[in-house]
Amino acid sequence: MTQSHQTHRRFADIAGAADTRSRRATGLLLAAALVMLGIHVMQLATFALPSGQFRNFHLGFAIVIGFLALIEQSGAEQRLRRIAFWALTALTVALMAYIHVEYEALTQVRSFLPSGPDIVVAILLLMTALILSGFQWGWTIPALAVIGIAYGLWGYLMPGDIFFHGGIAPKRLLGYTSIPYFQGLLGSLTSLSAGTIFMFMLFGGVLKATGAIDFIVQLGFTVGRRSRAGPALVAVVSSGLMGTVSGSTVANVASTGALTIPLMKRYGFKGEFAGAVEAVSSTGGQLMPPVMGLAAFLIVGMTGLSYNSIMVAAIAPALIFYAYLMFSVQLRAVSLNLDARDSDVLDGGPSLATAARGQWHLAVSIAVLVWLLMSGIPAGNSALIAVLLLLGLDVLVTLTRGRFSLDAFRIALGRVVNGLVEGARAGAMVATVIAVIGVLIELLTVTGFAQKLSFAMLDLSDGSLFVLSIIVAASCLVFGLGLPTSAAYFIVALFGAPALVETGVPLLAAHMFVFYFANLSAVTPPVAVAALVGANIAKASFWGTSFNAVRLALPGFLIPFLFLFEPEILGLGEGLSAQMLAVSQAIIATGALNCALEGHIFQRISVIERITLAITALGLLYWDVRIEMVSLALIVALVAWSGWRAAAARRSPVN
Structure with a gap:
């Protein structure tokens, strides 16, 4: 050369x-x-x-x-x-x-x-x-x-x-x-793009340039080695954390999926399931604070609410989403009698401790970013401080490793410039599409169309919040079929969220409802762009992958209704104890629903038990205390019955 x-x-x-x-x-x-x-x-x-x-x-x-x-x-x-x-x-x-x-x-x-x-x-x-x-x-x-x-x-x-x-x-x-x-x-x-979003895209670019992606994947491998689900858990952890870096569902699937999907297939999972796990994990990355695929900043721009309140409200639903997903892959591994702890599929590579010692400055910068955001410092300024801190620490680490040689200085400077340019590229790309969306939003507003459509939704629902929520959710999924998440959220938030607020729903709950369904359009047929990319990598059926993805993303379709009917799950209203109770109910209900769909608790369960478990799981999510108490009692009884039978089967002599 x-x-x-x-x-x-x-x-x-x-x-x-x-x-x-x-x-x-x-x-x-x-x-x-x-x-x-x-x-x-x-x-x-x-x-x-x-x-x-x-x-x-x-x-x-x-x-x-x-x-x-x-x-x-x-x-x-x-x-x-x-x-x-x-x-x-x-x-x-x-x-x-x-x-x-x-x-x-x-x-x-x-x-x-x-x-x-x-x-x-x-x-x-x-x-x-x-x-x-x-x-x-x-x-x-x-x-x-x-x-x-x-x-x-x-x-x-x-x-x-x-x-x-x-x-x-x-x-x-x-x-x-x-x-x-x-x-x-x-x-x-x-203005929102210039003052806030661009700085977070810059932070993401600098994270990539300084090795965040390798560290995230290594973290996923470390967790996966200790679980029966193995590579599937690698996909869940790494793709979820990647959402704080890339801000793009499809980019997450394409980057981490190229590694995790073949591993899942080699381990024993079917291609449709492997592609769906990666698609749903990457979609969930957009729900995970602090970046949330830019949604937090878009909600700030639409509502005027503080970034802190949005980020805090998003934590519990995101944890429920990923708890369900982790349980799903674990349950599937148990059903298939797979155990990554006895497999060599995840062998090799440095330990988490070794990787952490080399990338400690990434964790420090992210922790400082979260602390600044929680302290009330404007989001754009917080991101800028985090960028400068990360670059400074990375230069220090690089120079120290290279014993402050001229080559080390060149490498450090190259990483700084590469990170800044990578972030600027990503920020510029987002800025253009947001500006074009701004034209559409402006015209829908000045013509009065958005307000009239909002009133039409209220008339169609005849004052029923449940009917209205179904209409708004369907609108999000339809608009999201051919649009990025941000565009689908913006358009539906313009007329759907105000209609929900008119019925007494808190402003933040209404916008979180719209945002969740806008995100889930990425795994919803007939388009399901995230599932499509996952299916292509897995060389699997698109429809099989997309239907598996809908099942794995089930909490994302159910929990938003709790935002409307039990906003305590977002931390709105009645304090921490009420929120913890709502979160516990949601985790138990989605876990029970998972078992019903898989047909397995401690052992295989009958069709009647599956149907009963599914109905009681949905009952536990219903906003009536009496129904919730009866549902919880039935879930406990079914789980105990399955556990007793499994224990009895282990005690019985083998014929």
Whole structure:
């Protein structure tokens, strides 16, 4: 390999694109990412820029980085594609510069009377954002935004009270998409992305670059070696923790699943079950604090509630979800008579103690992040402090291991830059899609459609909270079929959550309900994108994998109803003792339901026992004390009966 090729490879690795096809694009991406980072750090530290200008830089650099990343992936044979992306990159820079230079005039002189150039800039900015989000996230979200714009223009032609509105003049409509109103692409969602989400994506990028993924997988292996479920428990632990790093269900399945799914199959689990375990574990990673797949920050933006209250409320449901999943894989291993403790499938690799000694600074930075968040420090500032701490500790560890040599210094600097660029790439990608969603949300709001749909839901439910909850849950699952979790949550939260609140549901409980069902669309047929990826890796049937995934994710479909009818499970209302009681009920009920579905407690149980156990498990989740007490008594009796029979079978002589 020549010296120039070696230099190119090192340069690309630092920029986070080892497979780049354009060195020029990689270099510009590296520069854009570092400038974007500098602007964000400066803003969080000094608030030197007006809010609108900061949002403009945030979105502009995000789009530039996105197009440069697409150029990196385009081969020399795709000449027209490259030329188009270069042109769009240059255009974005010009649009960003125009908005920055004209900011004062836009906000003080032309805020209600945009000029011709303002209209052109608004159209072009919308076009670039739609094109980029289409290439990055698929064309569903841009298509919905375009439909929203068309609805804003021609809503006066729509039939019925719900869909009809007076129409919005073209100039005013374009103002809602970006300038001069600084809504839509440059609205409150982009402000949330710039001030908070970007910093957490940066933290995730730095965690990856400093070895967090290897440590998480090693932690999973250590737990798995001590369990009968073995590789299945590795998938549950590693994928759940990966959710605090990647923020993407599909990315979790693709990364950890490539390792865990073949291990599960080799161990003896069927391909459909192995793919489902990985899909559900990765989906649950989005429910796990402190990051929650960005949902915590989205809920903050929609409700105005504090981040701390959302994170604390999410802990108990997430623990129930994973307790059920761990019990499920353990029960399946028992049913199949598998025991990883007697298998060599997880042998090899360093011990957890060795891995922990090498990666102690990762745990320290995460602990500091959680402590800062719980202390009431703004989420964006907390993430920035955690990033700086992690980078500083990683540099210290790297230099110490390398005895402060020149090579150690180069390695440390490379890890710092790689982590920052990796985080900037991820943050930029999220910023673009959130901005496009902001356009759709803005238009659904200003046309009155969201409010009218919310009232229609209330009318359809005839005041019944249970009926309304079914309607809202179905809406989440339907919207989530073709959209990322964040988009599905945003859209349904706009009209579903207010309808729930109107019936007396606490605001946080309503939004957590919507968020859970938006997440579970990733494992719900007929699309079930997480199950699809898991099935492809497992070389298994998609439908078999997706139905197994629905079963393994069952608490995610049941617990949200407790948010509405027993909000104590979220820590709302009656104190810690009430929450612990609700959590205990949920754990017992979901465990009993698991046994009923598997057909096994201490031994195989009959069909009648399975049906009885399933009914009593659901009864224990019902919001009536008398039904709950009877259900609990029956569950205890069935478990005791199974235990007595299993003990008797062990005592009886073998014929």
